[in-house]
Amino acid sequence: MSDNIQRFSFAELPIRGEIISLTKTIDTICDQHQYPKEVRHLLAESLAACCLLADIIKIEGRVSLQLQSASVIKLLLVECDNQGRMRGLLHINEEYEHLINSDPFNFKQWVANGQLAITIDPDKGQRYQGVVPLDQMTLAECLEDYFNMSEQLPTHIKIFADHHKAFGIFIQTLPQAADSSIGNEDTQQAFEHVTALTETVKQEEAFELSHEELLYRLFHQDEVSIYPEKTLKFECSCSRERNMAALTTLDPAELVSLVEEQNEIEMVCDFCSNKEIFNRQQIMELLISEADQGVIN
């Protein structure tokens, strides 16, 4: 089974859902960086969460989750776009590295005094950023709380992750349910019913069953329909052109002194480790073309 996400809905219940499974994307991202097994777990969970959000938000563009803390996790950044392209990275605080090997994974401890931001970056239109409090025991619970508070739509998020697999399920009351003929109480009851069944999923079945099999096992009495799958994969958006654009934001004098000193400038992508080298001549050409454009403008 390739990495994919699928939407599902119920014939009679005012609830929408998403279900995701990831393996190859996690391996590709983690193997590029040789992340220790213990932190791959959190990266896997974050990738699944980010993709569930990107798909439920349904924008043309990119959704990212960025977590920074003064504890084990210095920086965690994951992104997913509407075409299912994902990338991610993780930096560990060296002074806390010993905790990774000595203690079992503990989300709250590893992100202590941290901040989590959701950024929605549409291709057209305004960027939006929300801050998610990190006061729950898992990332999924923190995001679930955020949705419940900010959108006031009852939401349930369940994620299983290990060092090379992630499975997630997202349940939410339909936004229009509150205004429809289905009473509020019935909506709440439907949400609680679906959430309770979702909570019965075990990690082994989440990792082993197909989405169809699992949804049938959970909701065969509720007339569940599953939509076609969207394939997910690792793909980095870095390019030589983007690196060049980044170089032009530096002070030209600084750029010249840098290339004089080192003879070339090496830029390594933090996400995919791709390396781009700019020699002295290329840097000079870049500066000249920038200066020309400056004159024309």
Ligand SMILES: [Zn+2]
């Ligand atoms: Zn890259």
